[in-house]
Structure formats: C-alpha cells, structure tokens
Amino acid sequence: MKKIAAFLLLGSFAFSIGCKKSDSSPDPSGGGNTGGDVVNPATNTVDIRGVIKADRKFTKDKTYRLRGYVYVTDGATLTIEPGTKIVSNKDSAGVLVIYRDATIVADGNADNPIVFTSNETTKAPGDLGGVVLVGQAKGNNNHTVIEGGVDAAFSAFGGTNDAHSSGTLRYVRIEYAGKAVNPGDEINGLSLYGVGSGTTIDYIQVIRGLDDAFEFFGGAVNCKHLIAYNCADDDFDMDDGYRGMIQYAISIKDPKFTDAxxxxxxxxxxxxxxxxxxxxxxxxxxxxxxxxxxxxxxxxxxxxxxxxxxxxxxxxxxxxxxxxxxxxxxxxxxxxxxxxxxxxxxxxxxxxxxxxxxxxxxxxxxxxxxxxxxxxxxxxxxxxxxxxxxxxxxxxxxxxxxxxxxxxxxxxxxxxxxxxxxxxxxxxxxxxxxxxxxxxxxxxxxxxxxxxxxxxxxxxxxxxxx
Known part of the structure; x- marks a missing residue:
C-alpha cells in the first residue's frame, strides 16, 4: 500500500508539472476530472481544468475555480450543491460546457443559490467566460458549430430529440460573464445549444455580462423566471430554429453599458x-x-x-x-x-x-x-x-x-x-x-x-x- 501511495503521489506531482500551459486554451486531453484537482488550502479553492468524464460533485464547503474551458462529457453528471460558488479569474475566463450526452444538476434554492462569478478583487465583465449547455434537440444548422473558441472535439451540437434533457439549472446566478474570441464569436452568460424540453431552466439571473445574457441556438427548452440584468448586448437572443416556451422574465438595461x-x-x-x-x-x-x-x-x-x-x-x-x-x-x-x-x-x-x-x-x-x-x-x-x-x-x-x-x-x-x-x-x-x-x-x-x-x-x- 505504501508503494501504491508513493506512486500516486509521484503521479500527482507529474500532473501538476505537465499542466503548465495557457489556462485560456482548451485542454480536452485531461485534468479537472479524477485526481487532477489543485486545491489551495488557504482559501479552500479547487482548481478545475480540462475534461470531466465521470460523475462529479461540487460541494458548498469549497469554492471551485474554472481554469479555461472545462468540458463535462461521456455521460457524466456534474452535481452542484445549493450554495456552491464557482469562480473564474480574468486570465483564463473559465467556461463550463455541459456536452451533448452529459448532465448538470445545479439545483439551488432561494436561500442558497448557486453562483458563477468573478474571482477578481475588482470584478469586471468578461472575468468569467460563461455556462454552455449542449443538447440533442433539433436546429436548422444556421450555426454548424458552437461559438466562442471551444475545442473542435466539443463543437457539434443538436440532433433529433426535442425532448432530450441536459439536466437542471435552478436558482443560479451567472455574473461577469462573456468571452469574445472574435467579433460575433462569443461565449454568452448562458448559451443553450440544441437544448431539449426535458431540461429544467428556472430562476436564473445573468448579471453584467459582456455579451448576450441568454442565447438560444435551436432546441425546444422551456424556461421560467429568467433575469437579464445590466448586460452589454442582447438580453434574449434566439435563432437557429428555437421553438421553446418561456414565462416570467425580466430584462434591465444599463444605459451606459454596451459591448464593443x-x-x-x-x-x-x-x-x-x-x-x-x-x-x-x-x-x-x-x-x-x-x-x-x-x-x-x-x-x-x-x-x-x-x-x-x-x-x-x-x-x-x-x-x-x-x-x-x-x-x-x-x-x-x-x-x-x-x-x-x-x-x-x-x-x-x-x-x-x-x-x-x-x-x-x-x-x-x-x-x-x-x-x-x-x-x-x-x-x-x-x-x-x-x-x-x-x-x-x-x-x-x-x-x-x-x-x-x-x-x-x-x-x-x-x-x-x-x-x-x-x-x-x-x-x-x-x-x-x-x-x-x-x-x-x-x-x-x-x-x-x-x-x-x-x-x-x-x-x-x-x-x-x-
């Protein structure tokens, strides 16, 4: 057992050396899944990178920092406890992508919302990339790949199953999001690509986003209780054959704030x-x-x-x-x-x-x-x-x-x-x-x-x- 423990320790050290790269780049080959986390004991912050291919749980007793693009795939379920905070620094503008066969269960409540936000002392739009759900519902192929610089291995979206479920987002705040890779090629606060009606989206607030608050690329997802607050571009952007239903939504514009x-x-x-x-x-x-x-x-x-x-x-x-x-x-x-x-x-x-x-x-x-x-x-x-x-x-x-x-x-x-x-x-x-x-x-x-x-x-x- 001691030999095994030593081997694992050595492997962990080798992993940390091998991850010295730009955190703003996609890393589809590893990290951020089982055993690759970097934990800062002083702040109880867990750094998350790369690809999550097995069921994973984020707990409210820790803070989770997205380093660049993080992909949940291979049928994995990411569960996020009520009251959990997920953060990002501006050097990497972390993006969470729930890919086509994966599921998110981010089920907060009014007293304990789940919060995606900036980790900077002086917070600004674009410190966080955003949250992207990718489903298997129909679209019209106006967009053939996901916007915003995601890795080619995770860029396709949609399918034929309008009833598909990407999981649950409920009582979630997304703050200071937005990642412009090129003009017209951005990550929004909450991007929904071919998301099906089996998905639950309820009580979501997008705050001070650098681009759109909510963008729907095809799909048939239904939503309630959405808030777009002081975001720079469009608050409710819909295209690619989106055919869902939405009830109860608020859009508030800061008169002085638009994107470039x-x-x-x-x-x-x-x-x-x-x-x-x-x-x-x-x-x-x-x-x-x-x-x-x-x-x-x-x-x-x-x-x-x-x-x-x-x-x-x-x-x-x-x-x-x-x-x-x-x-x-x-x-x-x-x-x-x-x-x-x-x-x-x-x-x-x-x-x-x-x-x-x-x-x-x-x-x-x-x-x-x-x-x-x-x-x-x-x-x-x-x-x-x-x-x-x-x-x-x-x-x-x-x-x-x-x-x-x-x-x-x-x-x-x-x-x-x-x-x-x-x-x-x-x-x-x-x-x-x-x-x-x-x-x-x-x-x-x-x-x-x-x-x-x-x-x-x-x-x-x-x-x-x-």
Whole structure:
C-alpha cells in the first residue's frame, strides 16, 4: 500500500508539472476530472481544468475555480450543491460546457443559490467566460458549430430529440460573464445549444455580462423566471430554429453599458430574434423555423437616460424569418424603436397573424413601430402594423412610461418592476387563448408583465447594483 501511495503521489506531482500551459486554451486531453484537482488550502479553492468524464460533485464547503474551458462529457453528471460558488479569474475566463450526452444538476434554492462569478478583487465583465449547455434537440444548422473558441472535439451540437434533457439549472446566478474570441464569436452568460424540453431552466439571473445574457441556438427548452440584468448586448437572443416556451422574465438595461460594436453595425436590444443569417447562404424559410412562445416579460430599455450609449437599439427586434408570440408583457424604454420588424418573411408572419405581440404594453423613446429595412416595407407598412397591434392583438401603446405605473423600473442600481397601486398591469388579465399559449406550461395570470403586486419571485436569490 505504501508503494501504491508513493506512486500516486509521484503521479500527482507529474500532473501538476505537465499542466503548465495557457489556462485560456482548451485542454480536452485531461485534468479537472479524477485526481487532477489543485486545491489551495488557504482559501479552500479547487482548481478545475480540462475534461470531466465521470460523475462529479461540487460541494458548498469549497469554492471551485474554472481554469479555461472545462468540458463535462461521456455521460457524466456534474452535481452542484445549493450554495456552491464557482469562480473564474480574468486570465483564463473559465467556461463550463455541459456536452451533448452529459448532465448538470445545479439545483439551488432561494436561500442558497448557486453562483458563477468573478474571482477578481475588482470584478469586471468578461472575468468569467460563461455556462454552455449542449443538447440533442433539433436546429436548422444556421450555426454548424458552437461559438466562442471551444475545442473542435466539443463543437457539434443538436440532433433529433426535442425532448432530450441536459439536466437542471435552478436558482443560479451567472455574473461577469462573456468571452469574445472574435467579433460575433462569443461565449454568452448562458448559451443553450440544441437544448431539449426535458431540461429544467428556472430562476436564473445573468448579471453584467459582456455579451448576450441568454442565447438560444435551436432546441425546444422551456424556461421560467429568467433575469437579464445590466448586460452589454442582447438580453434574449434566439435563432437557429428555437421553438421553446418561456414565462416570467425580466430584462434591465444599463444605459451606459454596451459591448464593443466596432464597424459591425450591431446594436444592443432587449430581444433579438432571428431564424437564420442570410450571409450563411440560407433561405430565411429554412426549417425548423425560430418560433418562440413567450409570456409575462417585463423588458426595460435605457429610456434615453443621460449618457445612453449610441449602440442601444430596440425593445424588440424580430428579423431574418423568425416567427413569434410575445403575450401578456411590458416592453418599455426602447431607444431607437419599440417593436422593430425586419425582412419580408418576418413582416408577412405578422401581417398574416402567424406572429403576435398580444395583450401587452409598449413604450419607446422614438418610434413605437418600425419596419427596419426595405424588404419588410415591401410587404407591410407602419400604419397597418400599428393598427394590427393595437386592434386585433389587443396591445396598448403608452407615450409616457410613467402611466404604466411600475414601481421603479429605470433605477438600474435597484430596479423594481413590480406594478404600483393603480397600474394597468394589474387590471389587465393575461390572455392565453392563442396557439401555444394554451399549453399547460403557462400559468394563466390575472396580470401582465413579469410579476404582480404581491409575489416577488426575485426575493432572496438575486443581487443588484452590479
């Protein structure tokens, strides 16, 4: 036994010498699995690298530091106890990838959320890479590989199983995420690639992210209780044929904070929803078509506050062949426009009643309604769009956001989107009588927006002023 122990000790020493490389590079060949951890006894921090191929548990009595890209694969389950903290330093911007046949069980609670965050004394967006779930549900191959510099061995995603489960994320905060490898090639706060409806995503807050808060690349995952807070790019970005349902979500924008756009012409929005990018050579009708069904969102833009970044765009940008239903929601404070529809097919979907902004409230600093390019204008006009939204789709337009009477929605340090006494959000019952809204997934609310006056589902587990 002593010889075996000595051999193991020697092997551990050799492993530590062999791992002297750039921690920001993928390391698919080893580390971070069984016996390769480096533990700092002074801080009780465990360094995690490389590939996890066997079941593993992160416990709340330790802090776990992601060093570069960490891949969970080969059918392994990563379990993370409630109250556990997973950190990253800016020199490696750690990324946790739950790959196609693996599972995560990160099941926190309101008193003990699981937190992914920066390990820096002075914390900044990009200190953490982000969290990536990779499933086996259908997409339309608009993206053929995962963005953000992941190793080629772990870059494929999707499949044919829309009911596939990648596990559970519940009561989880993701702070200071975002990793830009190249323009348009980034890790987001929470990236969901081909994730199936068997996955549970509930009570997730993404805070001060350098890129998108939530991005859905195809798949059919359903989510509840999502918060995008002070993130630099789009808060809810959907493409590649995403067809899931989401209820109860909050989007808050810091007026002065956007990511570096360069000369791309990109802008930051509360919603940006595409089917495919035509520059990839695809028809906008490529199937499956991006067609989310969304209810009870409160999306708050910068509202032209002092110092608002010129890169802020729209409350909603629907384009490139996407269809949608957004119901029982409040979209307010959009900078350049409130409801923007680009491209002829996307405009036709709205014109023909396939898409709807339904039973909701809209306010914008500039145009409440916009057809954003000549292709959309060919099939529709702004006056007809407005008439349909406010007529057939039963949505209301507000010139003054104060008339919506939310408690303190534009206070980015301590936002409060709860309806105040007398708010029309409380006297407008939710409507769940159109297409996917009839699904049992949706709670049938007596109000519009993300919350009513009494049930604060953000209590205890969230943080603000970051």
């Amino acid at each position: 756009k360069g000369t791309t012409g990109d802008i930051s929005n509360n919603f940006e929803v595409d089917n495919v990018n035509p520059s990839n050579g695809f028809q906008l009708s490529r199937t499956p078509i991006t067609a989310p069904t969304l209810s009870n969102f409160t999306a708050v833009g910068p509202n032209n506050a002092s110092g608002t970044s010129t890169d802020y765009g729209y409350g909603m940008r629907w384009r490139r062949g996407a269809r949608f239903v957004l119901a029982n929601s409040i979209v307010m404070g959009g900078q350049k426009a409130g409801l923007d529809i680009d491209d002829d097919s996307t405009a036709n979907y709205y014109k023909n009643d396939t898409s709807r902004f339904y039973n909701s409230f809209l306010h914008s600093v500039a145009n409440n309604f916009q057809l954003g390019n000549s292709s959309a204008v060919k099939v529709y006009d702004v006056a007809s769009l407005q008439a349909k939204v406010t007529g057939n789709d039963l949505s209301a337009v507000y010139a003054d956001p104060a008339a919506i009477k939310l408690t303190d929605p534009f206070n980015t340090a301590a936002p409060n989107v709860k309806p105040a006494t007398g708010s029309p959000a409380l006297s407008t019952a939710g409507k769940f009588d159109y297409r996917g809204l009839t699904n049992a997934f949706f709670d049938k609310t007596s109000f519009v927006g993300a919350m009513d006056a009494t049930n604060d589902w953000t209590a205890k587990w969230t943080v603000w002023n970051k």
